[in-house]
Amino acid sequence: MKILAFAEQRDGKFKKSAFEVTQAAAGVATKLNAELITVVVGNSLDGILSDLGKYGANKIIAIQDARLDRYSTTAYAKVIGEIAQKEGAAIIFFSATQMGKDVAPRVAAKLNAGLASDCIAIRIEGSEVIATRPVYAGKTLIEVKINSPVKIFALRSNVFTATPKDGAQVIVENVKPELTDADFASKVIDVKVAEGRPDVTEANIVVSGGRGMKGPEHFQLIEKLADILGGAVGASRAVVDAGWRTHDEQVGQTGKTVSPTLYIACGISGAIQHIAGMSSSKFIVAINKDKDAPIFQLADYGIAGDLFEILPPLTEEFKKLLGK
Amino acid sequence: MKCIVCVNHVPDTEAKIKVGADGKYIDKTGINHILNPYDEFATEAILQLKEKNGGETIAITLGGDSHKETLRKALAMGVDKAVLLKDDSVRDSLSVAKALAEELKKHSPDFILFGKQSIDYYNEQIPGMVAAFLGVPSVTSVVKLTVEDKKVTCHREIEGGQEVVETTYPVVISAQKGLNEPRYPSLKGIMASKTKPITEVQPIAVAPAVETITMIKPQSKQSGKIVGADATAVPELVRLLHEEAKVI
Numbered sequence: 001m002k003i004l005a006f007a008e009q010r011d012g013k014f015k016k017s018a019f020e021v022t023q024a025a026a027g028v029a030t031k032l033n034a035e036l037i038t039v040v041v042g043n044s045l046d047g048i049l050s051d052l053g054k055y056g057a058n059k060i061i062a063i064q065d066a067r068l069d070r071y072s073t074t075a076y077a078k079v080i081g082e083i084a085q086k087e088g089a090a091i092i093f094f095s096a097t098q099m100g101k102d103v104a105p106r107v108a109a110k111l112n113a114g115l116a117s118d119c120i121a122i123r124i125e126g127s128e129v130i131a132t133r134p135v136y137a138g139k140t141l142i143e144v145k146i147n148s149p150v151k152i153f154a155l156r157s158n159v160f161t162a163t164p165k166d167g168a169q170v171i172v173e174n175v176k177p178e179l180t181d182a183d184f185a186s187k188v189i190d191v192k193v194a195e196g197r198p199d200v201t202e203a204n205i206v207v208s209g210g211r212g213m214k215g216p217e218h219f220q221l222i223e224k225l226a227d228i229l230g231g232a233v234g235a236s237r238a239v240v241d242a243g244w245r246t247h248d249e250q251v252g253q254t255g256k257t258v259s260p261t262l263y264i265a266c267g268i269s270g271a272i273q274h275i276a277g278m279s280s281s282k283f284i285v286a287i288n289k290d291k292d293a294p295i296f297q298l299a300d301y302g303i304a305g306d307l308f309e310i311l312p313p314l315t316e317e318f319k320k321l322l323g324k
Numbered sequence: 325m326k327c328i329v330c331v332n333h334v335p336d337t338e339a340k341i342k343v344g345a346d347g348k349y350i351d352k353t354g355i356n357h358i359l360n361p362y363d364e365f366a367t368e369a370i371l372q373l374k375e376k377n378g379g380e381t382i383a384i385t386l387g388g389d390s391h392k393e394t395l396r397k398a399l400a401m402g403v404d405k406a407v408l409l410k411d412d413s414v415r416d417s418l419s420v421a422k423a424l425a426e427e428l429k430k431h432s433p434d435f436i437l438f439g440k441q442s443i444d445y446y447n448e449q450i451p452g453m454v455a456a457f458l459g460v461p462s463v464t465s466v467v468k469l470t471v472e473d474k475k476v477t478c479h480r481e482i483e484g485g486q487e488v489v490e491t492t493y494p495v496v497i498s499a500q501k502g503l504n505e506p507r508y509p510s511l512k513g514i515m516a517s518k519t520k521p522i523t524e525v526q527p528i529a530v531a532p533a534v535e536t537i538t539m540i541k542p543q544s545k546q547s548g549k550i551v552g553a554d555a556t557a558v559p560e561l562v563r564l565l566h567e568e569a570k571v572i
Binding site for chain 1: 338343418456483488545555561564566572
């Protein structure tokens with residue numbers, strides 16, 4: 001049996017999630033006694049391919065072409081789907097990133113394969129892969145199995161471990177894809193990168209502000225703390241709807257679902273929709289005036305006090321600890 | 325121009341979710357259902373496309389009779405007519421996408437809009453699958469959409485930025501929050517929606533590929549420590565995060 005893992009790169013660099021998905025797929029391949037093939041799509045990537053060896057990849061198929069330098073849904077789906085068919089892959093793993101969530105459904109349709117999105121755990125039972133995924137924004141979880149001949153799983157970022165080991169030698173097979181203009185029916189013509197902080201879905205630490213921040217001008221307290229910790233800034237729905245912060249920072253049922261190592265909720269009472277988006281964070285700190293706020297029931301540590309008095313010294317204390 | 329929005333009928337965001345007696349799906353007793361919030365952005369988008377370019381707007385959903393409520397909401401917002409693919413069976417994204425694609429083929433739409441995801445199963449799969457079955461391009465998680473002549477330009481959200489995607493129509497687009505401000509149905513719109521046609525269609529049957537084995541309520545966490553009530557607690561909080569939780 002063959003298992004494929006799609007290792008996502010942007011701008012010639014692997015995403016951390018590419019290592020997570022490779023290592024998770026390597027674990028499944030070992031348990032099922034299957035061959036793991038890691039698939040990379042892009043252009044001029046030879047220099048970075050061996051990095052994947054540290055995460056359990058030994059055979060890599062590199063599909064490289066100047067036109068694949070930038071992501072294209074249609075072209076990427078075509079080349080990944082074709083490799084999966086040619087290799088006769090029984091299981092394919094993607095990362096549930098913006099690219100993974102965009103391309104995996106098209107590959108699934110092409111292969112008539114069931115797809116389990118946004119998996120937060122996978123285990124093997126007999127010869128079956130069982131995936132756990134949150135539904136209703138994490139208010140509850142389901143375990144699923146896939147009954148189609150080809151099975152596809154997309155793994156949530158930041159949840160699976162990526163620990164580099166001494167890499168085995170990787171064997172790289174280069175594939176020159178056959179592409180026509182029609183394969184680029186949709187084409188990325190420009191990428192606008194937001195400056196500075198990491199994205200909430202990718203950051204290890206997220207510092208979020210809610211209505212208790214009292215106004216957009218006070219978010220500089222959140223930003224300073226996030227910057228010291230190298231984290232992302234998040235926001236509650238109320239704050240986004242009030243126009244204090246942009247929607248790309250919104251954490252919750254109609255915003256982003258995040259799983260950072262540390263989530264610091266400032267002035268957030270913990271409405272059910274907000275909790276849905278952040279409850280899978282590994283450690284939760286709440287800073288809120290109201291000691292009865294629901295967020296404290298979820299928090300590992302909390303300070304039930306005035307955030308305007310707490311955030312500045314907290315930022316200073318972290319600064320000292322981190323030697324910044 | 326023919327624009328179709330595919331909508332879903334989902335539990336209200338405030339709903340408390342309980343595992344049902346079968347242990348696989350939720351207990352729907354007492355739960356209010358709403359038009360999926362992301363589908364409101366998609367509905368607004370097709371209304372604006374029609375206002376600019378003329379043509380016809382249609383809302384489609386797949387589900388039981390209760391889904392008509394959600395179609396009425398889209399009609400009240402201003403959509404011209406609606407189609408209910410009437411089916412109460414359990415489906416996965418692939419089987420829903422196949423049924424939607426079969427229906428969509430009959431209409432030859434120029435724009436097919438979806439919400440980025442439904443807030444129940446969070447699959448984010450159906451737009452891409454439908455596009456693949458129709459053999460048309462797709463752009464997901466769109467926060468800006470412009471159409472000029474035959475050229476479609478979308479900004480789609482990615483981690484830490486946006487991609488600017490150029491494509492043509494027919495096209496499938498999934499709407500992310502930020503694309504627009506959905507309008508509220510006017511009283512006139514609500515009255516008019518009662519007389520607008522909802523056509524019932526028997527969708528093609530497709531067995532689901534993804535099977536739910538069990539639904540599990542996540543373990544509720546033990547409430548943690550309240551370290552203090554003012555700034556004097558700060559050093560202790562930082563110590564706990566550093567030494568006990570080891571996250572800093």
